[in-house]
Amino acid sequence: MSRAHTSGQKVAFLGATRGMGRALARQMAERGDALFLLGRDDEELARSASDLEARGAESVEHAHCDLEDPTSFGPALDAATEALGGLDTVVVTAGIFATQQALEEDSELLARLLRVDFTHSVLFCEQARRRLLAQGGGNLCVFSSVAGDRGRKPIVLYGASKAGLSRYLEGLDHRYRAEGLRVLTVKPGFVRTGMTAGLPEPPFAGDPEDVARSVLKAMDRGDAVVYAPAPWRAVMAVIRHLPRAVMRRVEF
Numbered sequence: 001m002s003r004a005h006t007s008g009q010k011v012a013f014l015g016a017t018r019g020m021g022r023a024l025a026r027q028m029a030e031r032g033d034a035l036f037l038l039g040r041d042d043e044e045l046a047r048s049a050s051d052l053e054a055r056g057a058e059s060v061e062h063a064h065c066d067l068e069d070p071t072s073f074g075p076a077l078d079a080a081t082e083a084l085g086g087l088d089t090v091v092v093t094a095g096i097f098a099t100q101q102a103l104e105e106d107s108e109l110l111a112r113l114l115r116v117d118f119t120h121s122v123l124f125c126e127q128a129r130r131r132l133l134a135q136g137g138g139n140l141c142v143f144s145s146v147a148g149d150r151g152r153k154p155i156v157l158y159g160a161s162k163a164g165l166s167r168y169l170e171g172l173d174h175r176y177r178a179e180g181l182r183v184l185t186v187k188p189g190f191v192r193t194g195m196t197a198g199l200p201e202p203p204f205a206g207d208p209e210d211v212a213r214s215v216l217k218a219m220d221r222g223d224a225v226v227y228a229p230a231p232w233r234a235v236m237a238v239i240r241h242l243p244r245a246v247m248r249r250v251e252f
């Protein structure tokens with residue numbers, strides 16, 4: 001059985017170059033994890049690797065992996081497994097966002113978002129979970145969103161991709177937990193990152209470092225779902241139970 005609840009883990013990380021991924025990778029580095037970064041921009045990966053090494057990571061290497069290109073997934077995860085000498089944890093924070101208006105106006109952008117945030121994210125996770133299960137288990141931590149919890153006017157399309165992703169991850173947890181696969185679905189609320197720059201800030205907006213702390217705790221506990229920042233658990237409990245007639249009237 002691979003290590004699951006300790007520091008010093010072997011982690012393959014897709015999305016560590018920015019935002020919540022960068023904050024989470026930094027906290028993993030500070031506790032001495034060995035990190036293998038996957039991403040689409042080699043220069044950004046090299047820059048992030050130096051930063052994480054300086055923060056205490058046991059080792060940091062990187063390989064090319066583009067969520068728009070599924071042929072890159074297997075080789076990237078194989079390179080990570082070989083370099084780390086096995087895998088304890090795979091983290092996926094990579095994803096894209098666009099407003100409802102932009103997605104309604106541009107069907108190519110919509111197709112790309114649905115591919116990256118749903119279809120290709122699932123294909124990547126399938127490759128990751130096969131490798132983790134082949135070694136007896138491990139953590140698969142994937143960033144979905146509160147946007148997938150309910151059909152809402154401002155995020156119909158992005159929300160649909162995250163709803164599909166959340167449901168897939170829930171199913172994986174049910175199917176493979178007994179074999180040692182611990183799937184953690186992260187559901188951030190509004191978090192200040194490059195992704196949300198310029199968007200109006202709702203109440204309970206949070207910072208990537210707080211999200212990262214909650215995610216690490218949840219992963220170490222073996223939780224299946226974590227809402228972060230914490231108030232979003234209660235906010236979404238209310239929104240999930242609002243009647244449709246109310247959802248048709250409200251604008252959030």
Ligand SMILES: NC(=O)c1ccc[n+]([C@@H]2O[C@H](COP(=O)([O-])OP(=O)(O)OC[C@H]3O[C@@H](n4cnc5c(N)ncnc54)[C@H](OP(=O)(O)O)[C@@H]3O)[C@@H](O)[C@H]2O)c1
Binds near residue numbers: 193196
């Ligand atoms: N911020 C929020 O309020 C919020 C709320 C709910 C859910 N989320 C979700 O949380 C996750 C992280 O969000 P964030 O705000 O931290 O985003 P972010 O700051 O924009 O960072 C996104 C990360 O994804 C990577 N990425 C994007 N497209 C990629 C591709 N085709 N191949 C490989 N990597 C790619 C980026 O790499 P590069 O360096 O190459 O650009 C970057 O590391 C996303 O899944 C997002 O949908 C965010």
